[in-house]
Amino acid sequence: MYAFKYHKPSSIEDAAKVFSGADDARYLSGGHTLLPSMKLRLAGPSDIVDLSGIAGLKGIKVEADKVTIGAGTRHNDVALSAEVRAAIPALADLAGGIGDFQVRNRGTIGGSIANADPSADYPAAVVGLGATVHTNKRTIAGDDFFTGMFETALEDGEIVTAVSFPRPKRAAYMKFPNPASRYAVVGVMVAETASGMRVAVTGAAASVFRVAEMEQALASNFSPDAIAGVAVPADNLNSDIHAAADYRAHLVGVMAKRAVAKAAG
Amino acid sequence: MPTVSMTVNGRKMSGECEERTLLVSFLRETLGLTGTHVGCDTSQCGACCVHVNGDSVKSCTLLAVQADGAEITTIEGVANGEELHAIQEAFRDNHGLQCGFCTPGMIMSALDLLKHNANPSETEIRHHLEGNLCRCTGYHNIVKSIQAAAVAMGGAS
Ligand SMILES: Cc1cc2nc3c(=O)[nH]c(=O)nc-3n(C[C@H](O)[C@H](O)[C@H](O)COP(=O)(O)OP(=O)(O)OC[C@H]3O[C@@H](n4cnc5c(N)ncnc54)[C@H](O)[C@@H]3O)c2cc1C
Ligand code: FES
Ligand code: FES
Numbered sequence: 156m157y158a159f160k161y162h163k164p165s166s167i168e169d170a171a172k173v174f175s176g177a178d179d180a181r182y183l184s185g186g187h188t189l190l191p192s193m194k195l196r197l198a199g200p201s202d203i204v205d206l207s208g209i210a211g212l213k214g215i216k217v218e219a220d221k222v223t224i225g226a227g228t229r230h231n232d233v234a235l236s237a238e239v240r241a242a243i244p245a246l247a248d249l250a251g252g253i254g255d256f257q258v259r260n261r262g263t264i265g266g267s268i269a270n271a272d273p274s275a276d277y278p279a280a281v282v283g284l285g286a287t288v289h290t291n292k293r294t295i296a297g298d299d300f301f302t303g304m305f306e307t308a309l310e311d312g313e314i315v316t317a318v319s320f321p322r323p324k325r326a327a328y329m330k331f332p333n334p335a336s337r338y339a340v341v342g343v344m345v346a347e348t349a350s351g352m353r354v355a356v357t358g359a360a361a362s363v364f365r366v367a368e369m370e371q372a373l374a375s376n377f378s379p380d381a382i383a384g385v386a387v388p389a390d391n392l393n394s395d396i397h398a399a400a401d402y403r404a405h406l407v408g409v410m411a412k413r414a415v416a417k418a419a420g
Numbered sequence: 421m422p423t424v425s426m427t428v429n430g431r432k433m434s435g436e437c438e439e440r441t442l443l444v445s446f447l448r449e450t451l452g453l454t455g456t457h458v459g460c461d462t463s464q465c466g467a468c469c470v471h472v473n474g475d476s477v478k479s480c481t482l483l484a485v486q487a488d489g490a491e492i493t494t495i496e497g498v499a500n501g502e503e504l505h506a507i508q509e510a511f512r513d514n515h516g517l518q519c520g521f522c523t524p525g526m527i528m529s530a531l532d533l534l535k536h537n538a539n540p541s542e543t544e545i546r547h548h549l550e551g552n553l554c555r556c557t558g559y560h561n562i563v564k565s566i567q568a569a570a571v572a573m574g575g576a577s
Contacts, residue, residue, distance in 0.1 A: 156440045156442075158438065158439065158440055159439060159440060160439065161422070161439040161483070163485075186481060186482060186486070187463065187481055190442075190481050190483070191461075191462060191463045191481060193440075194442075194461055195461065195462075207486070231475075235536070254551065255551025255552075256476065256529065256532065256533070256548055256550065256551060257469060257476050257477050257478045257529065258463070258478070260475040260476060260477050261477055261478070261481065261482065335464070337550065
């Protein structure tokens with residue numbers, strides 16, 4: 156790991172100020188993406204701005220119509236929360252399937268979505284549940300947040316503060332995990348929400364995407380059979396040592412059907 | 421260099437380290453607690469598992485400065501003096517280790533499982549060990565050891 160300066164501000168304002176005054180700063184949340192890449196010298200920031208000292212970034216608030224999760228809330232805080240499980244079981248399930256127990260004891264939702272790994276799980280929840288991302292500057296619709304591979308709508312130095320998830324009528328997340336890392340080879344969130352049907356796919360392409368044809372089919376018949384005939388084209392899907400694009404395209408259909416079956420109960 | 425202080429296995433300890441020093445290096449090299457191991461550089465093997473403020477974490481993926489002020493338990497803090505902890509006895513009785521490299525991490529991880537779930541099923545144990553790799557045992561006797569530990573610790577019947 157290259158040397159850096161370490162800062163631990165106690166407010167969002169101070170964090171943003173340290174960030175903008177530094178050469179090449181990075182925020183640090185759970186550190187479970189940033190530190191491994193710094194260990195491998197794939198990243199070498201001049202300054203690390205640790206957000207974990209900012210009390211307002213942590214915590215879960217469950218309301219009648221939505222669940223709001225602070226950016227610094229760990230995956231296990233979400234996965235093991237009885238309140239989240241009661242309000243949006245699909246969200247607790249998704250968080251509980253990230254990496255392993257020790258990863259879930261450190262990694263946070265803010266770090267996960269800011270990083271926007273194409274194989275990360277949370278993007279499927281942000282888009283699939285129609286969430287809203289709150290930052291220190293504005294709110295961003297979940298549908299507009301992920302803009303490409305490791306790319307988001309965040310500006311340089313902008314801090315994710317929380318994500319609010321509207322409560323769906325029913326929803327489920329299913330993933331085909333990479334057997335070594337547990338990242339999603341393909342993961343699909345299916346949700347019937349107040350604003351309509353949503354099917355969001357992570358792991359398959361450069362960034363999370365919705366499948367309109369499945370959403371339409373499910374709107375008239377919420378059953379696995381309704382989407383059995385919908386083929387997702389392999390053209391723009393990822394191919395790597397873990398799975399070829401046509402296999403990922405196939406997995407989208409399988410995971411979507413499993414998610415519908417689970418959500419339908 | 422910053423000075424980092426933490427309570428390790430019930431004792432207040434402090435030392436100087438660089439900002440980039442990992443918690444595992446601080447424990448092993450500065451404090452001399454070499455029971456915590458390093459088995460990979462990709463945060464996947466779990467050999468470095470310790471408890472920070474009661475939660476099992478990978479000490480290779482945490483800066484020592486991030487753990488400033490924390491309560492840490494390492495494998496050295498599990499036994500009661502000369503007397504092994506029930507889970508250590510269970511690993512010995514059930515042949516839960518061969519080379520022993522993964523064992524400190526397995527035990528620290530399993531203790532966190534038993535804290536949340538005193539009577540885990542075999543499937544739950546296997547899922548919980550997702551982040552702990554063993555090159556020797558094939559896991560079977562590790563799972564048996566943890567089941568035996570759950571009984572010895574009074575959780576399972
Ligand atoms: C072994 C292993 C297995 C894993 N498996 C999975 C998996 O199955 N599924 C999955 O989804 N993920 C997986 N992960 C990734 C894990 O979920 C990470 O914790 C997560 O992606 C990043 O969150 P973090 O809090 O650790 O962020 P950090 O590593 O601290 O930060 C990540 C990036 O986000 C930026 N950032 C952090 N917080 C903010 C904020 N509030 N505002 C703006 N920018 C911010 C940082 O500057 C950095 O660029 C795995 C990781 C490991 C080590
Ligand atoms: S050394 Fe920490 S996970 Fe391998
Ligand atoms: S006993 Fe050798 S690695 Fe597990």
